[in-house]
Amino acid sequence: MTDRPAPLASSKALNIAQEVRRRIIDREWRQGDRIPDEVELAIELGVARATVNKALQLIAEEGLLERRRRAGTHVTVNPVRKAVLSIPVVREQVEQAGRTYSHRVISQRLRPVPAKVAARMDLAPGSQLIHLRTVHLADDAPFQAEDRWPNPAAVPEMLAVDFRRDNANEWLVRNAPYTRADLSFSAENANKRDVLLLDTRPGQALLVLERTTSNDMGAITHVRLAFHPGYSMSAE
Amino acid sequence: MTDRPAPLASSKALNIAQEVRRRIIDREWRQGDRIPDEVELAIELGVARATVNKALQLIAEEGLLERRRRAGTHVTVNPVRKAVLSIPVVREQVEQAGRTYSHRVISQRLRPVPAKVAARMDLAPGSQLIHLRTVHLADDAPFQAEDRWPNPAAVPEMLAVDFRRDNANEWLVRNAPYTRADLSFSAENANKRDVLLLDTRPGQALLVLERTTSNDMGAITHVRLAFHPGYSMSAE
């Protein structure tokens, strides 16, 4: 029987990263301190420098370390908290919760964009876009109200699509891939339309996600998603 | 003059990643397709396999590719959108906007935790924690209302700290590093206290961030941050 080299719950690089995090958290390396360089750590830990490099880069991405050529690696003084949000497709979100998904298109027609949306999409005010209003349901209860402005200039075929049959989000993901997405979260008091779509009362606080997606050619779509009351979005 | 080997706007690995993204976006590789394996790509692009590996791992993290040993690398069918939120320390957030930061501690005392908070922090109901209420100001206008439950069991010294002088968030970051943070966003209608602290009207929709931080020993603190009306949080 060959003795296995390590328990290997995970990779060497990850073990090193964990050890480095421990030293930072346990104050062996204080905020602002310069830590030993890659060569030293490689020798101390008995691995190749490339492995130490991988581990340190990982932690630097997490924000606990700052690295600069020649200056060395330092423990970040005021680490900015980063949170990764996963924003799944509505349908999957609903189905993953074990509920039945459906959606209803309220309206679909060509309209000039409102100024605010035009600004976000970097379009000339008054441009004609498709305007689409949809409500997404979980077990026939309103889950999310969608107010979308797809840009036919991005994908001309979209003018021929009937979004009553094809889910707009999924059609766009498949037919108009984007390279950039700007999103923002806010809280809004339910307006009349929200009340109607989400079956709630006026003024109810709603979590609102606004997203603008674009590629090199320009904006593809802007969408405002209002979640049902009480919805909360988790991270990390 | 030695002719430089490449324009080298960035590294080879990043250039390869960009090229791979392009092929996915331009539909040269369709959703679900298996793409050429690392060795093939390395030969095609004239680089080492390790470089291709780095590029593909990067894109897999972004969610556009799925990789499994032996099965190969496939283009993700329904990519989950991921967004990275940066959650800066309040003080820096305010100062970065060119405004003057200040804060006022409304109350600080030992109290039994409410059931909801106890559940989040995984504590026995009725445990005694410090309860701290603070309002953060930008140019003397309310910016954020904070409702915090630090756990003295995590760092006993905190019982002796006067948070009127030391910013609680910053004291904790320095003296009680955490390894885990759970956060969630929601929208809430302003309650009476929010109205008072944020100088707004009852029912106003507020963006609320709740965060529980902990380390191996258990929960360190739970905090509810209510932002001033109209505040929005952006990502990517």
Add this chain to the structure above:
DNA sequence: CTTCGTGATATGTCTAAACTTATTCATCGA
């Protein structure tokens, strides 16, 4: 027909070595 190996294969990981590049620091000259 099903189940259980077993080999082939694509990715995962690590290493040692070399080269590149940004940045600091000390030295020297104006």
Add this chain to the structure above:
DNA sequence: TCGATGAATAAGTTTAGACATATCACGAAG
């Protein structure tokens, strides 16, 4: 005193090669 210059340094990147490991696919045994 100040600024320019250049050497030294630490991280960044790439390479070729090796071995590890998960899993797919196929064939043998039941």
